[in-house]
Amino acid sequence: MIYDKLVAQTAQAPVTSGLRQGEVFTPYAALVERIGRVAAGFLDRGIEIGDPVALLVPNSPDLFVTAHALFAIGAVAMPVSETATRAELATLARKTGPEAVVSAPGLAAAAETLIADAAPGIPLFLTSALPERSGTARLPELPGGTPALYLFSSGSTGSPKVVPHTHAELVADSERASTAWEIQPDDIVLDMLPGNFAMGFLLGATQAVAGGATTLYWSDPMPLALSREKLLDTMVRERVTFMGAVPAMYEIVAGRTGARALGLRLAFSGGAALKRSTFEAVRERLGVTLRQDYGSTEAIMFSHNDSADPDSSWASVGRPAGDAAVRIMPFDTEFGPAVGEMEIQSSSLMRGYLGDAPANVRAFDEGWFRTGDLASLDEEGRIVLRGRSKLLIEVSGYKVDPVEVEETLMGSPAVAEAAVAGLPDPRLGHRLIAFVVREAEVSADELIRWAGERLSVQKAPAEIVFVDALPRSPTGKVLRARLCEFQAG
Template sequence: MTPVTQPWRSIPELVRSAAERFGAAEAVVDGDLRLTFDELADRVRRTAGAFASTGVGPGDRVALWAPNSAEWIIAALGLLSAGGVLVPVNTRFLQEEAHDIVVRSGAKALLVQNGFLDRDFTGPPGVPVIDLKKDGFLASGRPLRYGPAEDDLADIVFTSGTTGRPKGVMTTHGQTLRLYAEWCDLAQLRQGDRYLIVNPFFHIFGYKAGLIASLIRGATVLPLAVFDVERVLELVERERVTVLPGPPTLYHSLLEAAGGRDLSSLRVAVTGSADIPVELVRRITTELPFRHLMTGYGLTEAGTVTASRPGDPYEAVATTVGRPCEGVEVRIADDQEVLVRGYSVMRGYLDDPGATAEAIDPDGWLRTGDLGELDEEGRLRIVGRKKDMFVVGGFNAYPAEIEGFLLEHPAVAQAAVIGVPDARMGQVGKAFVVRRGAITETELIAWARERMAGFKVPRHIEFRAGLPLTATGKVLKDRLR
């Protein structure tokens, strides 16, 4: 495949280009709100002015802690158009988790949507909080046009490592535009497509492979704040959705609930955020109307790394995550760890040169922490995780972080968490706990739900008298499995 080139140096230039190319076509459909590409660009310019009026300028960071919506799109694109740097925050995070990211990112403001999931979203001391839906902020500015450079920082997307401490991944405008222009080809995204974005915008799957890709191609974005299979089916039927990416759990739900519904408009499926059973791939392509299924492998630190290609044989799509994207190299280290090098690799972790040096070697190879192998045709197969991470319905869960939370309970002496198979979610957490006081499984799970995002909360807890340890005191998790 020849390198994908694009005429835009920045995401704001892409927004303006989309208005010029697609004009009166629908850009965003969110409930009763329908915006054309022209109208979206106009609102983005006004929001850029609103940010500028509050003192947000080139290089300043703003955190966005809100669900998928038209307002999220306008706020994010408006911020970038003011030269700001976007810091998306996971809406499932509780206050302590979110405030840590807002503070460490140095965000000058925090945008929220109060009432989502019946919650009030607060900010840390000294950081102004703006409600996207209620404060009128997005429409309050004079139109502003600013053009960041290709190598300017566009966003800081926080992820977590095996230590459980979130790290801010820094990516530029040019990196995102080049990679997701190619993604459009690989996914066969077309002008006029209607793209139901179930994947959250705080994740690169929803933000970059969703919103940015749609602007590149001229697809209509239909943002969904909370996954509900009946709502998805209703939107597919009424809005004639053609593109519906998501984690494997999305397609499991569709297969269970699709009977009697008109899903004939569906054309493109994209998955790969978790292990994909071969049988699920078969069912997606035979029992649902999708005519193209793309599987792939990626991570926040490098975006989409590999992807299947149109025309790849069924067996390859079902058992591998495809070949590297253009300009991206993949090799397998002696210990089977997947290493990645290329233009899309992050500029580093925010304010953490030690972690950056640990992740990227002097030759530019990014250590992914995943274990894999390459077949004779260069397709990557992921065989395990060097990190202790497991994936719950498309969300990365890190045992070290969860264990840290559990150890805060006065009745917990030791805790070890692993991922165990789950028919619906792919994997869920199971905690092995040594008690120092009286506590039941139900009580500990309820306590955990008050302190961490729902996907991190262990679904099962097994109490033990002790945990198997190495000579240096590390838990032998293989024995627990």
């Protein structure tokens, strides 16, 4: 279904539209031809409908081709973080049961470790040598409910959940997003987000092409703070008209003296709350008014702020787009009765976490997805986010579950108890502080290294505070709101 949609979109797109990375441009027509050959090659190597395939591939044309080849044969693309630790890769593999791994050459060692730890005997394909059949293959006719993509979300418990999305959900998302953003064939869409991040994968793989636009993939081995001038030069040279990123990225890119004459017609921010100072800096220095969007791993693109008065409504993530719908359910908050927990529906909403019936019971309310976000609606139906009803802590645009970090720390024999809180940070959104009751002598640096070897960089605590005991209620529940009193003291 997705492949058929791509073929139809390619037939309508101009020959000047395609994918660009560095100095290399590939038109969609050439990409579709190669996707067909790779799809046939995967079939020849035994990849079948429903088979999950882990992708250790940076966001790039290689990821686009590989994912669409898997979509074409009904297999499941499963992009995995390049920074995932060995333990995290093994956990994700055990939850999904991959039948193969595709890796960029530079990540082959991690891919081999994943296979050895959790899936012995499955094949490894390098993007530099993907299987390609010179002849054509009969591709299966796929109903809309066929699984296409596995993403990963912490949800509200201590370990990552597998979020499946079907062909129909991805097609609906691409149509909703490209329509809301008014993507056109002459747009140059900048994608600088990781490929395992829902917003980064879909922007490059399905959303930009739905409008016939060209996607420009950008990455640099240096941190963004050191490579932003190179990025801005690239945006000017390539005439970028559209981009999406998390607030921390905008903060860095716009955090310089003087303005840059960019040709952006639209830039949206998602993944974390936007600060007014970032909104102002982007407008002043990048020459575009930043718009907020709302989405999630479970619902993908949901809303877009297209207000005619973006200055007064800057804090809103807009109205639901397309067939998406929202309702605000009563929730006891400090903000009063107008603020409650946001529940949503859309044709791109997942049907449920993979193999996790208890989590699905908690996640859905009569078909409505409980987002865990506290929100209100203004007089025009725009969504204004007020906080989180769940425990998730936003770090650099990622939603980190403190329970996962706590469980990792308590895997150390030197830790008796641990609780994690997020302290506001002007650059990251929050930084993670772990409050630890020691079982044996251990230093803060040793525990930070312990966590860093087992967790992705955004999940590792930035600071360890040793305490004699965690604050608890009479029933034994950790009083998380009081954790930071230790820091204050």
